[in-house]
Structure formats: C-alpha cells, structure tokens
Amino acid sequence: MAIRERLSGNEAVAYAIRQINPDVMPAFPITPSTEIPQYVSTFIANGEIDTEFIPVESEHSAMSAAIGASAAGCRVLTATSSCGMALMWEELYVAASNRLPLALALVNRALSGPININCDHSDSMGARDTGWIQIYAENNQEAYDNFVQAYRISEHKDVRLPIMICQDGFITSHAVENIELIEDEKVKAFVGEYEPEQYLLNPQMPMAVGPYATSPFYMETKMLQNEAMIHARKVILDVAADFKEMTGRSYGFFESYRLEDADYAIVMIGSAAGTTKEAIDELREAGKKVGLLKIRVFRPFPGEEIANALKHTKAVAILDRSEGFRAGGGPLSAEVKEHLYDIHASTRAVSYIYGLGGRDYTTVEAKEVYRQLEDMIENGTNIPQYQYIGLRK
Amino acid sequence: MAYNFKEVMNKPERLAPGHRMCAGCGGTIAVRTVLRALHEGDKAVIGNATGCLEVSSFMYPYTAYEDSYIHNAFENAGATLSGVETAYHVMRKKGKLDESYKFITFGGDGGTYDIGLQSLSGAMERGHDLVYVCYDNGAYMNTGVQRSSATPMFADTTTTPVGSVSNGKMQNRKDLAQIMAAHDIPYVGQSTLLGNMRDLYEKAEKAIYTPGAAFLNVMAPCPRGWKYPTEQIMDICRLAVETCYWPLFEVIEGKWILSYSPKKKLPIEDFLRTQGRFKHLFKPENEHLLVMYQEEVDRRWEDLLFRCSKN
Numbered sequence: 001m002a003i004r005e006r007l008s009g010n011e012a013v014a015y016a017i018r019q020i021n022p023d024v025m026p027a028f029p030i031t032p033s034t035e036i037p038q039y040v041s042t043f044i045a046n047g048e049i050d051t052e053f054i055p056v057e058s059e060h061s062a063m064s065a066a067i068g069a070s071a072a073g074c075r076v077l078t079a080t081s082s083c084g085m086a087l088m089w090e091e092l093y094v095a096a097s098n099r100l101p102l103a104l105a106l107v108n109r110a111l112s113g114p115i116n117i118n119c120d121h122s123d124s125m126g127a128r129d130t131g132w133i134q135i136y137a138e139n140n141q142e143a144y145d146n147f148v149q150a151y152r153i154s155e156h157k158d159v160r161l162p163i164m165i166c167q168d169g170f171i172t173s174h175a176v177e178n179i180e181l182i183e184d185e186k187v188k189a190f191v192g193e194y195e196p197e198q199y200l201l202n203p204q205m206p207m208a209v210g211p212y213a214t215s216p217f218y219m220e221t222k223m224l225q226n227e228a229m230i231h232a233r234k235v236i237l238d239v240a241a242d243f244k245e246m247t248g249r250s251y252g253f254f255e256s257y258r259l260e261d262a263d264y265a266i267v268m269i270g271s272a273a274g275t276t277k278e279a280i281d282e283l284r285e286a287g288k289k290v291g292l293l294k295i296r297v298f299r300p301f302p303g304e305e306i307a308n309a310l311k312h313t314k315a316v317a318i319l320d321r322s323e324g325f326r327a328g329g330g331p332l333s334a335e336v337k338e339h340l341y342d343i344h345a346s347t348r349a350v351s352y353i354y355g356l357g358g359r360d361y362t363t364v365e366a367k368e369v370y371r372q373l374e375d376m377i378e379n380g381t382n383i384p385q386y387q388y389i390g391l392r393k
Numbered sequence: 394m395a396y397n398f399k400e401v402m403n404k405p406e407r408l409a410p411g412h413r414m415c416a417g418c419g420g421t422i423a424v425r426t427v428l429r430a431l432h433e434g435d436k437a438v439i440g441n442a443t444g445c446l447e448v449s450s451f452m453y454p455y456t457a458y459e460d461s462y463i464h465n466a467f468e469n470a471g472a473t474l475s476g477v478e479t480a481y482h483v484m485r486k487k488g489k490l491d492e493s494y495k496f497i498t499f500g501g502d503g504g505t506y507d508i509g510l511q512s513l514s515g516a517m518e519r520g521h522d523l524v525y526v527c528y529d530n531g532a533y534m535n536t537g538v539q540r541s542s543a544t545p546m547f548a549d550t551t552t553t554p555v556g557s558v559s560n561g562k563m564q565n566r567k568d569l570a571q572i573m574a575a576h577d578i579p580y581v582g583q584s585t586l587l588g589n590m591r592d593l594y595e596k597a598e599k600a601i602y603t604p605g606a607a608f609l610n611v612m613a614p615c616p617r618g619w620k621y622p623t624e625q626i627m628d629i630c631r632l633a634v635e636t637c638y639w640p641l642f643e644v645i646e647g648k649w650i651l652s653y654s655p656k657k658k659l660p661i662e663d664f665l666r667t668q669g670r671f672k673h674l675f676k677p678e679n680e681h682l683l684v685m686y687q688e689e690v691d692r693r694w695e696d697l698l699f700r701c702s703k704n
Contacts, residue, residue, distance in 0.1 A: 069479055
C-alpha cells in the first residue's frame with residue numbers, strides 16, 4: 001500500500017534519497033536546499049542509510065568530490081541552489097563531459113544580484129547548456145516522483161549523463177502538502193543497484209578520467225554527449241512508463257492541461273502551473289477556451305512535441321521565470337518559438353517574464369495574460385511581444 | 394629498511410615514458426620518485442590538478458599512468474580525490490571491493506598555493522586518507538611563467554617583469570608547508586630532488602603510508618621559467634638546500650623535524666646566480682637587493698630552526 005503523508009518538497013526529496021540509499025553525498029548548505037543535506041545527515045546519524053556524507057567547504061568542491069566519487073564507481077548526489085550552482089558551473093560541464101550519472105537535487109532560487117533567496121529559474125536556466133538532463137516539478141509529489149526516476153534515466157547505458165531534479169525554492173521546497181509515497185522495497189527494486197562498466201576503483205582494469213583533448217578529438221566528445229541527450233528522450237519516457245505501472249502516476253515530457261481544444265495557451269515551468277490551472281478553470285467557467293502546457297523535461301528539450309501540442313492554438317504566451325538578457329525574452333520562449341517556426345505553425349507566440357526573485361504570480365496575472373492574447377487575436381490589438389508581468393506600479 | 398638506490402630505481406615505472414613533459418623538468422622527476430614509493434602490489438588512484446603535468450601526461454587518447462588516474466579541473470584536486478577516497482570506503486563497507494588502494498594527487502604551485510588552496514585545505518581538514526603532492530616550480534609555468542604566491546621575491550616572470558622601474562616580484566613567497574602543518578594533519582614533508590633521491594622517496598613513502606591526510610611540498614625546477622641549462626637541475630636543487638632557501642623538513646603529528654642542516658650555509662647568491670630569472674639582481678646597483686634577500690632567507694631559516702628546537 002502506498003503511504004499517505006504530508007511533506008515539504010525538501011522532505012519529499014530526502015525521503016526518496018533515504019529509500020535509494022546512494023553511496024556518496026558531498027554537499028554545502030545554501031538556502032533553500034539546505035534541508036536536504038541536513039535530512040541526509042540525520043539519516044546517516046541514525047544508521048538508516050549507508051551513504052557517506054562529505055561536508056565540503058564549498059559547492060565547487062561539492063561537485064568536484066561528486067565527480068571524483070562517481071568516477072570511482074559510486075552512485076552519487078548533491079543538492080544546491082542559486083549561487084551554489086553558479087559556483088559549480090565549471091564542474092557541471094566536467095560531470096557531463098565525463099559522462100557521469102550524478103544526481104543533483106536543485107531547489108531553484110534567484111541568482112544575485114541583488115541577493116535574493118526566493119524562487120526563480122535563473123540558476124538552472126543558466127545551466128541549460130552544460131549537458132545535464134533537467135526535469136522540473138510543479139509540486140512535492142512530482143519532486144519526489146522525479147527523484148525516484150532520476151538514476152534510472154541518468155545511469156542508463158544509452159544515456160550516462162548527469163541529471164538535475166528541480167523544484168521551486170520555498171514554494172515547493174518548504175510548503176507542506178499531501179503526498180503519496182512508495183514503499184521502500186518498491187523504490188529499491190525500481191531504482192536497482194548501480195553497476196558501472198568502467199570506474200577508477202576497478203582492480204581488473206585501471207581507468208584514466210579527464211584527458212586533455214586537442215582539436216582532432218574534442219568535437220566528437222560533444223557530438224557523443226548530444227547523442228546521449230537524444231537517447232535520453234526515449235529513456236525518460238520508458239522510465240515514466242515503468243513508474244506509471246508501479247504507481248499509476250503518469251509522466252511525460254510535459255503536461256497538457258485543458259489544452260486539446262484551447263485557443264489560447266500558456267507555456268511555463270514549475271509551481272506556477274498550479275496557479276495557471278486555477279485561472280484556466282475559472283476562465284473555462286466563463287466560456288473561454290484556454291489551456292496550459294507545463295514543461296517537465298527541459299533538457300533534452302522536447303521541442304517538436306511541444307510545437308505539435310500547441311500548433312492548433314491561436315496564440316500562446318510563453319512565461320519564463322528567468323531573464324535571458326537577450327533583450328527579447330527568456331530562454332524558454334526562445335526555444336518554444338524556434339520549434340513553432342520549424343513546423344510552420346501559424347500560432348502567435350508572446351514572451352513574458354514573471355515571478356523573478358519570488359515575485360507573486362496569481363490567477364489575476366494569469367487571467368490578464370489570456371486576456372491579452374485574446375485581445376491581440378480577436379481585436380487585432382498590438383500588445384508588447386515581450387513584457388514583464390506583476391511589476392510594481 | 395635501509396634505502397637501496399639500485400633496488401628503488403629498478404622498481405617498475407608507474408609513470409610510463411612517452412609523455413610530453415619538457416626535457417629537464419623537475420615536476421616529472423618528482424612524480425616518478427613519489428610513485429616509486431608505492432609498494433609493489435598496492436593499487437593507487439592518481440589525481441592531478443590542471444597544469445603542465447596533466448596536459449602532457451594524459452593527452453587523449455594516451456595516458457602515461459599505469460594506475461587509475463583522474464584529472465578534474467585546476468582548482469579542485471583536493472576535493473576530487475576526497476570524493477574518490479570516500480567512494481573507496483563506501484565500496485569497501487558495502488563489500489564491493491577487497492583490494493587496498495592508495496590515493497595520491499599532484500598539483501603545481503598554481504593549483505595548490507593559489508587557485509586550489511581552498512579545496513586542498515578542505516581535503517586536509519576533513520582528514521581524507523590521501524597524499525597531496527605539490528610540485529612547486531614557483532610560477533604558473535603551463536600558461537607561460539606568470540607569478541604565483543610561490544614565486545620567490547624578485548623573480549622575473551611575465552606578470553612581474555623586470556623593467557626600468559621594476560625588479561620583478563615584490564612579495565616574498567608563501568610558506569605553504571607551514572599552512573598545511575597548521576591543519577594539524579599527521580604528516581607534512583618538504584623535499585626536493587637531491588642526489589640519490591632518498592629524501593623525497595622516504596618522505597613520499599611516509600606520506601603515502603601514514604593513515605590520514607598528508608601533504609608533500611617538492612621544489613621542482615622548471616628550465617623554461619627559471620632559465621637554466623637543463624643539465625644543471627640537480628646542482629640548482631642542491632644549492633637551494635645548501636643556502637637554506639629550500640630547507641628539508643617534516644612535521645609529524647605536529648612536531649617539526651629538520652631533515653638536513655648544511656655544515657656551512659652558502660650565501661643565497663650561489664642559488665640565485667644559477668637562474669636567468671634573477672640575473673638583474675647581479676647588476677652593481679642592485680647589491681642592496683641581494684642583502685635584503687639574504688636577510689629574508691636567514692629570518693625564515695632561524696624561524697624554522699626555532700620550530701624544530703621545540704621538540
């Protein structure tokens with residue numbers, strides 16, 4: 001029987017970590033992800049898991065030690081947020097290019113400056129091109145379920161890429177919600193043992209990791225990393241199918257909410273999707289055909305599938321919770337628009353920025369976005385094609 | 394067991410020939426000597442900070458290492474090997490590994506004194522059972538001889554060039570061995586390349602086989618950066634020790650032990666004169682700089698003698 005509980009997002013991820021019992025966790029505290037290493041340390045202190053915790057002196061060292069432990073042959077994770085991830089930046093590339101299946105529990109928080117501890121996606125969006133798989137959650141249940149699926153995806157022989165399991169800082173990480181947990185033995189059986197083929201501590205076959213590669217060799221490594229990212233698409237769906245069989249809970253690249261017949265859609269990532277669903281329900285009551293496409297998997301980017309799911313709409317609003325400073329919209333908007341163009345969709349697409357540094361996003365803002373889309377299409381009104389919502393007046 | 398030069402030199406090489414380090418490079422000699430101190434049959438994982446050694450000994454698709462080897466980045470050799478060493482304990486605990494492994498990581502002074510100091514300090518403080526070996530050639534040689542905090546005073550480097558109003562680096566070198574000793578780790582050793590390599594070999598063996606964190610600082614001349622004919626490397630190392638510029642010592646469980654005291658301490662000029670990076674010091678108008686240099690060497694030597702006298 002599944003276990004019904006009330007947990008915060010950080011507690012939910014820690015619960016999954018306890019069930020998986022990974023080998024090594026180096027970590028350095030940073031709000032709002034700090035609780036995760038705290039919970040793991042408590043599990044260790046009470047003899048509940050065999051994991052070795054390395055209390056490193058920085059996030060750069062957290063990812064460095066994670067890389068060392070993973071290359072050595074262990075199942076490894078760390079957790080961080082915001083500036084902690086920024087300090088790891090170089091190492092994110094090293095982990096991915098060494099094809100190490102690490103897991104990173106990322107609790108999304110705004111990047112400086114000004115220093116701000118609240119949610120936005122500027123940390124993980126900045127790391128979108130580092131070669132990591134990125135999976136996002138709307139709520140605690142999804143954060144937990146995504147973490148349970150993480151190693152199966154990351155360690156798959158066709159993938160072997162590090163994976164970032166993201167949840168929204170405070171909104172998801174600290175808010176306590178009802179959650180359905182899976183029994184320990186089912187999780188253990190689902191995740192399985194980690195059996196690397198090549199690793200440093202293999203007495204039969206020494207290995208060298210981290211070469212200097214000159215121009216005749218470097219480019220192929222990048223091509224192969226990308227090939228692994230392409231393979232990850234199928235693996236993510238296969239793992240989700242197995243997960244559904246175990247739990248009944250269904251996951252894909254994204255979630256479509258009342259999208260099938262919608263004229264107007266919002267595309268977004270993370271916890272604010274819940275608010276948008278509420279607004280959609282209210283607008284549907286009033287006869288408006290509105291829907292949502294909530295991205296779960298951002299890397300690999302399921303662009304073609306997203307474009308096909310949106311092409312029947314008259315207009316979409318792409319809401320980014322991070323600024324890209326290209327003076328034209330955030331990263332999600334750029335990638336969605338690229339793929340709408342690729343399939344020659346006639347759907348109009350407008351870029352919005354919302355929720356930076358924890359700024360509230362309510363049903364009022366969501367409804368205003370839908371009103372603008374409708375106004376643009378129905379009345380031919382010129383609306384700004386790139387705008388901030390929820391700014392101080 | 395008494396040191397037997399012939400036996401030691403006949404041990405199988407763990408750094409294979411064919412790497413691309415320069416002729417006359419002190420770093421390579423240091424690495425070969427340290428790896429020789431591993432007991433035959435013991436397995437090892439070798440770590441390496443980015444630097445000359447890394448780019449020259451593991452250029453894809455060739456590695457010069459007989460043992461498992463990991464290079465991660467420039468500033469994190471300490472943290473990276475912390476992870477490997479921790480993985481080893483977990484695998485042993487879980488019954489996935491029976492063999493015994495040793496963990497040795499190499500970094501230049503750039504990766505150790507400067508950009509990697511935090512990572513090194515963390516690894517030492519946490520007490521991982523590993524040896525961090527700094528091959529100290531006193532500048533960022535891989536990127537073309539820029540000054541580091543290990544660069545000696547008045548050295549001519551590409552970021553402290555000697556010019557009409559400059560006499561090279563203005564600051565004294567950082568005393569890293571002392572900083573490492575302050576971490577209260579079980580073993581710190583300072584050595585260089587001397588005679589039959591006994592000093593370095595024996596210190597490496599102690600560092601590797603002392604349980605817990607150990608640090609070894611090895612002066613390793615660089616012919617390009619120091620500007621000397623390659624065949625003079627052993628003479629330069631000897632003069633560094635005989636002038637007390639580079640004293641040989643150990644700090645075992647907090648006790649400072651001098652390994653060698655010159656019978657007749659030579660003047661610092663004898664060391665400085667061997668290298669092109671100091672040639673401006675021998676202009677008549679710079680005589681006072683040599684006096685300053687000698688005072689600094691004397692001060693540090695007396696300080697070391699005092700620490701060693703407290704046992």
